[in-house]
Amino acid sequence: MIRAVLVEGLTLVGWLILAFYLVVTGVYVLIYASGVVELREHLRESRVSPPFNRFASPSLPTIAVIVPAYNEAPTIVDSIQALTDLNYSRKELLVVNDGSTDATLEELVAAFELREIEAEVPIDIDCAPIEAVYRSETIEELLVIDKENGGKGDALNAGVWFTDATLFCALDADSLIDRDGLLGAVEPFLRRPDEIAATGGSVRVANGCEIEYSQVKAVGTSGSFIAGLQEVEYLRAFYAGRLGYSRLRSLLIVSGAFGLFRTDFVREIGGYDTESVTEDFDLVVRLHRHLVERGEEYRVEFVPEPVVWTQVPANWGALDRQRRRWYRGLLDTLVRERDAIGNPRYGRIGLFVLPAYTLTEGLGPLVEGAGYVLVGLSVALGIVDPTLFVLFLAAANGIGILFSWIGVLSEVLSFRRYDDPADVLVLMGHGVLENLGYRQWKAVIAWRALFEYARGDTSWGEMTRERFTDPEATDTDPEDAD
Amino acid sequence: MATIPAVPVGLLRAALLWVTLCVLVALLLTAGTTIARSVRGALEDRRREEATERLQPTLFERIGHEDPDWSTWLAECSPTERRVLESEVDRLLRLFTGTDKQQLRALANRLELGRRAERPFDVASRVRRFEALTWLALLDHPIDVDRLRERCSDDPDERAAVARVFYEREVPEASTLGTELLLRTGRPLPLFGLDTLYKLNETDPTALLETGAIQWNGWTDAILAQVLETLQYCDPAGTDAPLEWVFSCLSHEAPTVRAAAVGALGTYAWRPDVESRIEVTWLVADSDPRVRRAAYRHLAEWGDPADVRTMVNAARAESDDRALLILASELTEGLRTADQDLSPRLRRCLDWVVAERARTG
Numbered sequence: 060m061i062r063a064v065l066v067e068g069l070t071l072v073g074w075l076i077l078a079f080y081l082v083v084t085g086v087y088v089l090i091y092a093s094g095v096v097e098l099r100e101h102l103r104e105s106r107v108s109p110p111f112n113r114f115a116s117p118s119l120p121t122i123a124v125i126v127p128a129y130n131e132a133p134t135i136v137d138s139i140q141a142l143t144d145l146n147y148s149r150k151e152l153l154v155v156n157d158g159s160t161d162a163t164l165e166e167l168v169a170a171f172e173l174r175e176i177e178a179e180v181p182i183d184i185d186c187a188p189i190e191a192v193y194r195s196e197t198i199e200e201l202l203v204i205d206k207e208n209g210g211k212g213d214a215l216n217a218g219v220w221f222t223d224a225t226l227f228c229a230l231d232a233d234s235l236i237d238r239d240g241l242l243g244a245v246e247p248f249l250r251r252p253d254e255i256a257a258t259g260g261s262v263r264v265a266n267g268c269e270i271e272y273s274q275v276k277a278v279g280t281s282g283s284f285i286a287g288l289q290e291v292e293y294l295r296a297f298y299a300g301r302l303g304y305s306r307l308r309s310l311l312i313v314s315g316a317f318g319l320f321r322t323d324f325v326r327e328i329g330g331y332d333t334e335s336v337t338e339d340f341d342l343v344v345r346l347h348r349h350l351v352e353r354g355e356e357y358r359v360e361f362v363p364e365p366v367v368w369t370q371v372p373a374n375w376g377a378l379d380r381q382r383r384r385w386y387r388g389l390l391d392t393l394v395r396e397r398d399a400i401g402n403p404r405y406g407r408i409g410l411f412v413l414p415a416y417t418l419t420e421g422l423g424p425l426v427e428g429a430g431y432v433l434v435g436l437s438v439a440l441g442i443v444d445p446t447l448f449v450l451f452l453a454a455a456n457g458i459g460i461l462f463s464w465i466g467v468l469s470e471v472l473s474f475r476r477y478d479d480p481a482d483v484l485v486l487m488g489h490g491v492l493e494n495l496g497y498r499q500w501k502a503v504i505a506w507r508a509l510f511e512y513a514r515g516d517t518s519w520g521e522m523t524r525e526r527f528t529d530p531e532a533t534d535t536d537p538e539d540a541d
Numbered sequence: 542m543a544t545i546p547a548v549p550v551g552l553l554r555a556a557l558l559w560v561t562l563c564v565l566v567a568l569l570l571t572a573g574t575t576i577a578r579s580v581r582g583a584l585e586d587r588r589r590e591e592a593t594e595r596l597q598p599t600l601f602e603r604i605g606h607e608d609p610d611w612s613t614w615l616a617e618c619s620p621t622e623r624r625v626l627e628s629e630v631d632r633l634l635r636l637f638t639g640t641d642k643q644q645l646r647a648l649a650n651r652l653e654l655g656r657r658a659e660r661p662f663d664v665a666s667r668v669r670r671f672e673a674l675t676w677l678a679l680l681d682h683p684i685d686v687d688r689l690r691e692r693c694s695d696d697p698d699e700r701a702a703v704a705r706v707f708y709e710r711e712v713p714e715a716s717t718l719g720t721e722l723l724l725r726t727g728r729p730l731p732l733f734g735l736d737t738l739y740k741l742n743e744t745d746p747t748a749l750l751e752t753g754a755i756q757w758n759g760w761t762d763a764i765l766a767q768v769l770e771t772l773q774y775c776d777p778a779g780t781d782a783p784l785e786w787v788f789s790c791l792s793h794e795a796p797t798v799r800a801a802a803v804g805a806l807g808t809y810a811w812r813p814d815v816e817s818r819i820e821v822t823w824l825v826a827d828s829d830p831r832v833r834r835a836a837y838r839h840l841a842e843w844g845d846p847a848d849v850r851t852m853v854n855a856a857r858a859e860s861d862d863r864a865l866l867i868l869a870s871e872l873t874e875g876l877r878t879a880d881q882d883l884s885p886r887l888r889r890c891l892d893w894v895v896a897e898r899a900r901t902g
Contacts, residue, residue: 107672109698109733110635110679110705116736117774118767178896181869181889182862194897223863249732250698253763444550450557457564461571468575475582483579487572 062440069437076430077451083423084458086415091465094303098469101302101363113242113249114148120225120248121149122241122319125218127211128232129157134370136170138232141273143198147241152201153218154232158187158208167203172196185330186217211315212331212338219330224322229339230367231316235265235273237365244319247360256350256357257320257343259313261297263476264290265368275368278476280485285378288497289371291489295466298363298473305361309412311347313359315339317367324350336517337388344396347408364474379504386424386508387516393421425509428502456494463490592625600629604644611651627652634679646681655682662692667699674702678709686712695726701734708740716741716748724752729763739771746775747782754783762795769801773839777808784809788818796829803832807839821848822855830861837864841871849875857884865890873898 113119124142128135135154142152156164167173173193180189187209195201204217215229226248228241237243244260267281267290281287304310313320315338325331325342328349335341343359350357372378393400393416400417402409437443467486470477477483596618603609618626630649637645649655658680661673677684684706693703704719712718719741723734730738742749753768760768769790790802803824809815824836833855841852852868853876859865869876869890876883876891883891 103668107668107675108635109671109702110675110709111733111736111740112635113732113736116732117739118732118735118770176893176896177899178892179889181866181886181893251729251731253729444554447550447553447557450554450561454557454561454564457561457568461564461567464568464571464575468571468578471575471579471582475579475586478583478586480576480579480583483575487575 066440066442069433069440069442072433073437073443076426076434079418079422079426080430080455083419086419087462090303090307090415091299091462092303093306094299094301095465095469097302097306098298098363098473102473119149120245120252121151121223122147122245123151123153123218123222123224123227123322124230124241125215125222125227126152126154126230126232127157127214127218128154128159128163129208129211129214130159130161130163131232132159132161132163132166134233135163136166137270137273138235139167139171139201141235142230143201144238144273145236145241146238147245150200150241151222151224152198153222154201154203155214155217156203156205157211157214158206164203164205168193171198171201173201173203180221182221184217184220186213186220189217210333212333212335215338216330216333219322219325222322226319227322227325228317228319229315231369234262234316234367234369235270235275236317236367238274239365240317240367241319243365244317244362246362247358248319248321251358254356254358255321255360256324256346256355257313257318257359259301259310259359259361260317260319261301261361261363261366262293262314262316263297263366263368264293264371266290266370266373268368278482279479280477280482280489281373283373285375286371286373287485287489288493289378291463291467291486291493292497293371294470294486295463295490295493297361297466298469299462299466301361302363302469304412305359307407307411308358309407309415310359310361311343311408311412311416312340313343314367316369320346334517335388335391336384337392340388341392341395344392344399344413347412348396348399348405351405351408366476382501382504383508383511384518386505387512389416389420390509390512393417424502424505427498428506431499431502459494459498460491463493466490588621589625592619592622593629596622596625597629600626604641609644609648611648615651623652627654630654631679646679649680655680658682661689667696671698671702674699674706678702678706681710684710684712686718690718690722693722695728697726697728697730697734700726701731701737704734704737704741708737716745717752720748720752724756724760724764724768727761727764729761730767735767735771738768739774742771742775744776745778746772747778749775750778750782750784750787754786757786757790762793762798765790765793766795766797766801769798769805772805773801773808775808777812780812780814784815791819791824796827796831799827799829800831800835803835804839807835807843810840810843816843816845821851825852825855825859830864833859833861834864834867837868837871841868853883853887856887859884859886862886862890866893869894 124145126138126142131138139152139154154167156167173195176192176194180192187207190205190207193203193205195203204221206214206217219227226245228244230236240260244258247258248255264281264286265275266283266286267279268275269277269279280290301310301312318339324346328342328345331338332341332345347359372381393413396413399405399409400413405413434443434448438445438448464487467483467490471483477486599614603611603614615623615626626648630645630652634642634645634649654676658673658676659682661670661677664670664673676682686707689703689706693700700722704723706712707715707719707722720738723730723738738749749768749772757765757768769787772787784806787802787805790798791806793799793802806815806819810819819840821836821840824840825833827833827836837852841849849872852872856865856868859868865887869887873891873894876887877895
């Protein structure tokens with residue numbers, strides 16, 4: 060009797076998992092196909108550049124580049140140096156030192172000859188108390204806000220309310236931006252000034268790249284296996300995933316490492332949520348809701364090139380902490396915005412995007428993890444034919460590898476930053492391993508993060524950084540610890 | 542419990558086998574295409590880099606010659622070298638002026654780039670049309686002004702490109718024709734269009750003011766604000782240019798339009814006839830902070846002592862910190878010398894501005 064119930068139950072679960080897998084794969088196929096179409100159109104459109112000098116135009120919007128920095132002493136000078144070289148004529152650089160306990164501020168003061176503005180900040184800013192504001196003697200557009208620690212969202216809010224710029228770019232302090240990065244990200248705002256609410260730039264892995272004078276000079280794959288897996292993961296996520304969502308006018312994530320926003324819109328929604336551990340995702344979801352509720356015709360677009368380069372975790376411990384934080388943040392935002400999921404009032408955001416994210420990013424890894432256990436049990440109990448199970452795994456992982464390779468193919472057909480065919484082969488190899496081991500590991504991570512979320516864990520974890528320009532440097536510091 | 546319907550294992554196995562095979566084929570195709578395109582791209586890149594290194598010094602040297610003899614040089618160039626030259630010409634034509642630009646245009650003619658500019662509206666592709674119009678603006682290929690005006694679509698990018706051709710090619714009445722063309726659309730202008738509108742009216746915005754006088758009531762708020770903002774950047778027009786409609790925009794329902802109108806009138810506020818008609822008291826009491834900020838930014842400089850007094854008094858009730866900061870920045874010296882009755886918040890702004898200026902010297 061018990062066996063009969065178990066068999067019946069496992070069979071039902073098996074069918075449900077299969078149905079879930081088919082729906083999720085269908086969503087992915089739609090998004091990735093849309094991504095390919097969008098990339099093709101982007102390349103065609105960007106072939107011709109209008110015959111005028113943007114930088115001389117009086118209507119060019121000013122952009123505040125806001126860089127929240129917490130214990131970034133090893134990388135901060137390189138990162139800010141890269142920003143001063145940005146190919147954009149109307150920018151201000153706002154570094155927000157979020158109560159660092161290392162020498163972040165001292166490094167900045169020494170490198171850029173900062174001088175304190177000896178007066179109280181005359182604008183009311185809703186953030187942790189501001190200790191001082193500094194301006195550089197050598198780089199006129201550089202300003203540093205030194206404040207008490209309040210977390211990344213709080214630091215970003217300090218910049219958002221301090222600046223007078225029309226647009227602001229949120230940029231991670233541990234990232235390097237291409238010289239044309241800002242110009243690329245602002246392009247949609249220049250083409251459709253009345254419609255664009257935010258743009259997200261592409262983020263790639265810097266670990267294997269050759270860096271010179273705070274710029275990526277040669278792009279290559281990393282010698283680290285873990286970083287290598289993330290290289291292909293980032294390519295797939297940005298060049299297939301986000302491009303596809305952008306094509307469907309459904310982009311829900313603008314990476315915290317590189318995003319450009321209309322300052323007034325972000326102020327209207329109260330800025331970043333200081334409680335969220337994935338403040339970037341949370342912000343864009345709330346921005347969508349706000350603009351839909353106001354009845355605005357708006358777009359959030361993804362810009363595939365140029366890019367920001369970031370150091371990714373190169374050991375399992377750091378990667379594990381980062382991914383658990385990402386997953387907890389995702390769950391937190393989805394739970395908080397649950398009334399919009401499936402709600403026709405929010406149009407495509409309510410009826411397609413949020414349900415799609417909930418299924419693919421939220422439930423996907425959990426169902427996958429549960430599936431391995433339950434279907435494995437079914438095979439052991441003789442409920443599922445082993446050949447069927449093997450064939451299903453082969454097809455499912457094959458489709459996963461295909462998705463990863465589409466990310467690599469998109470890169471080869473478009474921007475070709477990995478210009479050495481040997482690197483492309485390495486990426487493809489990592490594309491295989493991403494689906495045969497790494498994805499399953501992420502399913503386990505998702506379950507752990509779910510339990511942490513249920514316990515109310517809101518920690519950021521720690522990560523070590525190294526200087527971009529000096530591979531021999533060993534001074535590392537914890538980052539992002541709340 | 543209801544029994545789950547059984548599906549024949551054989552059928553499922555066959556279906557999965559087929560799916561797996563299809564995936565395998567797709568993987569092989571993707572892998573082959575990826576590797577082949579990567580190798581081909583690497584080879585092409587290398588050839589282009591070598592050609593660019595070879596050609597650039599000769600190109601610059603010949604541009605400096607009175608007779609560069611492009612034909613002889615081009616006869617020796619390979620197809621790859623010609624492609625490299627085409628992109629160099631495209632890049633440099635946007636940077637060079639005067640004789641150098643003329644030399645490049647001659648090279649472009651020898652490369653037959655003008656062909657790409659022929660009949661821009663005979664191609665269906667929007668990108669190709671835009672490309673043709675871009676070449677028309679860059680080269681000295683003959684243009685048919687009437688045809689360009691008639692065939693131009695409502696696409697703001699395309700209208701901007703045609704107006705740019707009029708500006709770059711110094712067409713007679715370019716200012717009037719281009720302005721009319723740019724503003725005959727219901728959609729806001731992209732930056733390219735805005736810049737072209739500015740260039741067409743930069744030294745004399747009479748055409749823009751006249752077009753506004755006739756059409757402003759029909760424009761959307763976004764376009765109206767864009768036109769008024771452009772006027773703010775242009776030199777002042779002559780005294781007979783129509784400004785009445787700009788005054789009317791001061792009481793427009795949209796705050797963005799009111800703020801832009803303040804900016805536009807700020808360009809003319811040095812004229813006593815304009816200054817006397819601007820009601821500063823009314824503007825600094827506007828319900829929207831953007832309008833008040835614009836008033837402080839654009840009118841503080843031109844106001845008579847009574848206007849300045851009005852602004853300082855209004856600042857006592859000003860709820861917007863940024864507006865106060867602008868006022869402190871615009872009237873720094875005046876406020877420092879007579880600062881006994883400043884509100885605490887305005888004083889805080891003034892202290893900030895003074896401290897910033899002390900740092901920058």
